[in-house]
Amino acid sequence: MIADKPLRADAQRNRDVLIAKAREVFDAGDFFDLRFDDFARLAGVGTGTLYRHFPTREALAEAVYHGEVAALCDRARQLQATLPAAEALATFLRGMVDHIDAHEGLARTLATLMADRSGALAEGGRALEQVVTDLVAAAVRDGTVRDDVDAGAVMMALHGISAAHDRPGWRAEADDVITLMLDGLRPPAMTRCDTRSHAASEGSG
């Protein structure tokens, strides 16, 4: 699956065109309203070519989603390298809301694919979960986040935010969810009185 089999020149071009066109359609929010065959025409290839490259609609979504996720993960690592752990986590989560807000199509895509049990975007989801897990783990080591909850809970909340992007007051509510999660994540007996300096920030596995 990691074996980058050398694709023929025109095949590679078609693949790129398909992904590029898919991204357009995603952002327009029309991805799931479009017949898959019509999408092939729209991209200027035959249905056979489309199916050769992406056996299912979900596979194509995964390909686009992969690029998005890579960018998001890069951003997460960058934040983690330049900010205190708790702040990095908060900034990343706020940024996720911004991102979903800006790319409406992505939200719907994620929501739909999450509901599907095909697990087509398991890979992308896993990558995203990994960076969230890392961000949380770092904050836990810092003592700025409680250690009795799993990062998976944050992922669930994120899913909820994506899934509900149709709601009228989506943006405000999404921000509220992040606020609640972040506040809830703080250690119960926070170091208001015990102003212990956080110094441990070494080796991250």
Place this chain on the structure above:
Amino acid sequence: MIADKPLRADAQRNRDVLIAKAREVFDAGDFFDLRFDDFARLAGVGTGTLYRHFPTREALAEAVYHGEVAALCDRARQLQATLPAAEALATFLRGMVDHIDAHEGLARTLATLMADRSGALAEGGRALEQVVTDLVAAAVRDGTVRDDVDAGAVMMALHGISAAHDRPGWRAEADDVITLMLDGLRPPAMTRCDTRSHAASEGSG
């Protein structure tokens, strides 16, 4: 608002049979794996009859979901009448997780229908949101819940929990989400250095 048009006897019976059978199939988790026509056969009616009563798969889901939601709402009101507001809210949310856990099919149904923008279960969703809003509002009046976030945020988290019920550690993570939400919902100034004897987060079983 719902004009109870007197349905003919056999029509009413068929409708009841369809809903009863649908509930069975839901709980078995097979609802979306079954051809809609086959479901008609399974219930012992013709496809025409099925479509007459429930124009779409979502409409049938809505009908089943309606019963579930009614029960849930009743429970919420009962809790609100017998417990302190904050406790009522917490108990209800924990109960929701229990309920989703017990009725796996419902979770998948909700997740799928949420993703669909048809809004087929908008009615049920609205009812559920109303009781959550009431529970939160009561707690806010009590001063046991902060007043700067909307109940919609709780709904989003609940959606996330439903949508993610496929995850391996679903139960524990769902409980964590509730814990985070509840802790996050408490007024910021509530627990400072005050080591009150709450928040004993015992391990999840």
Place this chain on the structure above:
DNA sequence: TGACAAGTGGAGATGACCTCCATATTTTTT
């Protein structure tokens, strides 16, 4: 009981998804 309204059921139209293979294009060999 007879007449009318309401409901039924399943055959078939509709339309989306996906496969197959004759043709076209790229790459390799001589």
Place this chain on the structure above:
DNA sequence: AAAAAATATGGAGGTCATCTCCACTTGTCA
């Protein structure tokens, strides 16, 4: 450079779930 081999294309057509339509059955009312 030309031919052969390998690889990719594309769209016609098969397959299958969804939904509609109407001749017939069942229930209701006088």
